[in-house]
Amino acid sequence: MDLLGEGTEHPAGRVLLGIAIFVLATGLAIFSQQFGRPVTAAIVYLFGVTVAGALHGMRGGLFVAVAASVIYNFFISDPVFRFSLTSAEELVPLLAFNVSAAASALVAGRLHERAVAAESANRRVTALLEVSRRLQSAAHVNQIPQAIAGFLARRGYIHPAVYLADSNGSLSADPPVIDRVQLAKHLLVSGDPSIERDQERAVLITKGSEPLGVLVVTRSGQAESDDQEQDLDGLLTLLAITLERCLLLEQVSEAELVRRSEEFKTSLLSSVSHDMRTPLSVISASASSVRRYGDELAASVRNDLLETIEEQCDRLNRYTTNLLNLVRLQFGVDAGQFTECEALDVLGAAISRARTIASGREISKHFAFQDALVRADPLMLEQVFYNVLENAVRYSPDVAPIRVAAWTGEDWLHVTITDCGIGIEPQDSDRVFDRFYRSSRATHQEGSGLGLSIAKGFTEAFGGTIRVASGAEGGTTVEICLPLQRTKREAR
Amino acid sequence: MRNRILILDDEPAIARVLQPVLEATGSTVLTAANAQAGLHVARTAAINVVLLDLGLPDADGKELISTLRSFGDMAIIVISARHQGSEKVAALDAGADDYVDKPFDIAELMARIRVAQRRASSHGREREQITVGELSVHFGRREVRLMGDEVKLSPKEFDLLRTLLEHAGQVVTHRRLLLAGWGDPAADPQYLRSYIALLRQKLEEDAAEPRILLTEPGVGYRLAG
Numbered sequence: 001m002d003l004l005g006e007g008t009e010h011p012a013g014r015v016l017l018g019i020a021i022f023v024l025a026t027g028l029a030i031f032s033q034q035f036g037r038p039v040t041a042a043i044v045y046l047f048g049v050t051v052a053g054a055l056h057g058m059r060g061g062l063f064v065a066v067a068a069s070v071i072y073n074f075f076i077s078d079p080v081f082r083f084s085l086t087s088a089e090e091l092v093p094l095l096a097f098n099v100s101a102a103a104s105a106l107v108a109g110r111l112h113e114r115a116v117a118a119e120s121a122n123r124r125v126t127a128l129l130e131v132s133r134r135l136q137s138a139a140h141v142n143q144i145p146q147a148i149a150g151f152l153a154r155r156g157y158i159h160p161a162v163y164l165a166d167s168n169g170s171l172s173a174d175p176p177v178i179d180r181v182q183l184a185k186h187l188l189v190s191g192d193p194s195i196e197r198d199q200e201r202a203v204l205i206t207k208g209s210e211p212l213g214v215l216v217v218t219r220s221g222q223a224e225s226d227d228q229e230q231d232l233d234g235l236l237t238l239l240a241i242t243l244e245r246c247l248l249l250e251q252v253s254e255a256e257l258v259r260r261s262e263e264f265k266t267s268l269l270s271s272v273s274h275d276m277r278t279p280l281s282v283i284s285a286s287a288s289s290v291r292r293y294g295d296e297l298a299a300s301v302r303n304d305l306l307e308t309i310e311e312q313c314d315r316l317n318r319y320t321t322n323l324l325n326l327v328r329l330q331f332g333v334d335a336g337q338f339t340e341c342e343a344l345d346v347l348g349a350a351i352s353r354a355r356t357i358a359s360g361r362e363i364s365k366h367f368a369f370q371d372a373l374v375r376a377d378p379l380m381l382e383q384v385f386y387n388v389l390e391n392a393v394r395y396s397p398d399v400a401p402i403r404v405a406a407w408t409g410e411d412w413l414h415v416t417i418t419d420c421g422i423g424i425e426p427q428d429s430d431r432v433f434d435r436f437y438r439s440s441r442a443t444h445q446e447g448s449g450l451g452l453s454i455a456k457g458f459t460e461a462f463g464g465t466i467r468v469a470s471g472a473e474g475g476t477t478v479e480i481c482l483p484l485q486r487t488k489r490e491a492r
Numbered sequence: 493m494r495n496r497i498l499i500l501d502d503e504p505a506i507a508r509v510l511q512p513v514l515e516a517t518g519s520t521v522l523t524a525a526n527a528q529a530g531l532h533v534a535r536t537a538a539i540n541v542v543l544l545d546l547g548l549p550d551a552d553g554k555e556l557i558s559t560l561r562s563f564g565d566m567a568i569i570v571i572s573a574r575h576q577g578s579e580k581v582a583a584l585d586a587g588a589d590d591y592v593d594k595p596f597d598i599a600e601l602m603a604r605i606r607v608a609q610r611r612a613s614s615h616g617r618e619r620e621q622i623t624v625g626e627l628s629v630h631f632g633r634r635e636v637r638l639m640g641d642e643v644k645l646s647p648k649e650f651d652l653l654r655t656l657l658e659h660a661g662q663v664v665t666h667r668r669l670l671l672a673g674w675g676d677p678a679a680d681p682q683y684l685r686s687y688i689a690l691l692r693q694k695l696e697e698d699a700a701e702p703r704i705l706l707t708e709p710g711v712g713y714r715l716a717g
Contacts, residue, residue, distance in 0.1 A: 274547070281594035282505040288598040289513040301512040308509055 061105015396421030567608030577710030661717030
């Protein structure tokens with residue numbers, strides 16, 4: 001509420017306006033009186049006194065009332081320039097001035113006080129809302145001080161710090177300012193809601209009776225607000241909510257980390273269990289068969305068993321290589337080891353190696369360039385191509401051809417490897433690169449689910465990308481893009 | 493009678509090794525790489541031993557066990573790379589006769605096949621007396637003799653020994669032993685451990701290193717046979 005539209009922040013202006021109205025009313029009243037209109041004079045003056053009283057608040061209002069009585073009696077009412085209280089004619093205006101000035105001052109004063117209180121409450125709520133909004137975005141305890149610094153500075157506190165209390169009653173020592181940590185610990189032990197030492201003040205942040213943490217601030221002595229304590233209480237409630245949220249977030253993210261690491265461990269263990277035990281099992285069964293039943297077995301069967309042992313040793317070797325590569329990726333690949341490689345040579349070597357497991361199936365090459373230099377580790381690059389090829393061989397029918405195409409664009413070398421296999425569900429096209437991921441369509445196939453994950457890890461280490469797409473009529477295409485070094489021809 | 497063995501395993505290398513060796517020792521061997529084909533073979537080909545991998549692509553191996561059982565008397569031996577005891581226990585409780593852990597020695601597998609098959613062929617016939625090694629038990633008289641000397645057993649000890657003897661050479665799960673001894677498969681396994689310890693005191697030369705009542709950690713007990 002603000003009478004006459006005057007800002008409450010300019011009380012001096014209001015007082016001046018009140019005085020001006022009072023003087024004007026006095027002038028008009030005298031003027032009316034001189035023209036022989038005592039009633040008009042009295043009414044005009046009464047009006048002025050009422051407005052002036054309303055503008056001045058309780059004390060000013062009463063002063064106006066008394067002043068008006070004196071002035072009216074002395075200057076305006078008959079007999080002029082003399083105090084007289086001889087008739088009711090003279091007494092009634094006197095009473096009217098006092099009563100109406102006092103009443104209007106009282107009402108206005110009340111209104112004014114309410115307005116001031118409402119405004120201050122409004123400002124406090126706004127400030128708390130603002131600080132609450134800032135606290136909303138704090139995901140970690142160490143982001144809290146920044147969020148509340150402005151709010152506290154306007155209330156005479158600077159350098160806020162928040163210390164977390166854990167469930168067994170000890171405090172975090174972060175930020176590690178010894179005096180403040182000690183003060184906070186002291187407060188926590190004392191059980192008081194707040195303590196002060198020198199300019200430092202520590203306040204307990206609680207939820208119910210459970211202490212969540214301690215807010216430590218330094219007094220700057222420059223408060224803009226009179227209601228520091230009330231504001232601080234509001235802030236403490238917000239801080240309690242924020243601390244609780246931060247703690248929950250921390251627990252959630254810790255749980256998520258633990259879950260993911262558990263998931264990885266489970267995958268690793270089940271992979272090791274299946275992918276090492278199965279070849280070992282075959283080797284063990286073959287070797288023990290040859291030893292125990294060698295004489296009863298036909299020479300060709302014996303030979304088959306020995307061949308199987310060799311094959312399974314290869315399989316174990318591949319698996320071990322993949323595991324080692326995985327570990328390598330876990331620790332990060334050192335790009336300093338990369339050299340310029342001729343991608344065509346490396347791709348050719350990978351294709352030759354893949355032919356040994358492809359048992360005579362067609363692997364066609366469609367290369368639309370002469371040479372392409374990429375910056376990579378040649379062995380790792382070969383592993384990328386080989387792993388994708390191996391995947392194509394493994395997850396497509398025995399006779400289905402595999403197509404390898406490569407071409408160069410402005411800055412990129414593109415290599416696509418396409419099979420006629422079971423394809424990949426669109427929703428799985430990112431997951432195929434997950435470690436230990438094996439398509440639900442292919443759980444019975446040999447394979448560790450590491451090949452594509454390693455191919456992706458290595459490709460990305462070379463600054464390239466790898467993605468997978470399924471054709472509408474089945475078949476899978478894996479596209480590998482690698483950043484080109486300048487080609488040899490350009491370099492010449 | 494010639495054994496008819498079904499190898500139900502999605503790992504072709506396993507079948508490739510086992511088939512010629514089992515054939516060389518006088519069995520007929522059929523193979524299947526998934527549950528559907530396996531059930532078809534088991535239903536139509538008069539199979540009496542199934543070597544079952546638990547990790548089949550199209551079905552959980554242990555869910556196949558009761559279906560296989562319904563086709564007739566056949567020995568079911570679980571072969572699995574899964575090293576978790578709970579998987580094996582579930583398969584055994586579902587009705588598998590025994591299991592071998594990968595990797596296995598061919599002789600171990602042969603021994604399991606022999607025992608399971610012997611049991612499958614004697615299925616349904618109540619035997620009066622069983623002799624396993626130095627241990628001989630007369631069920632009608634509830635009489636136990638070790639190297640000819642009579643051994644006094646409490647009724648509960650006798651029930652447990654009887655169950656183990658009926659499956660001599662095969663693993664018997666905790667659950668089945670608890671059911672045999674206490675009539676409740678969910679009874680406290682501690683009872684079972686105590687009674688096995690008592691039986692070992694009476695039957696074993698060195699109870700700390702048993703040679704008759706063997707422990708299969710996490711699964712159950714096996715009476716050497």
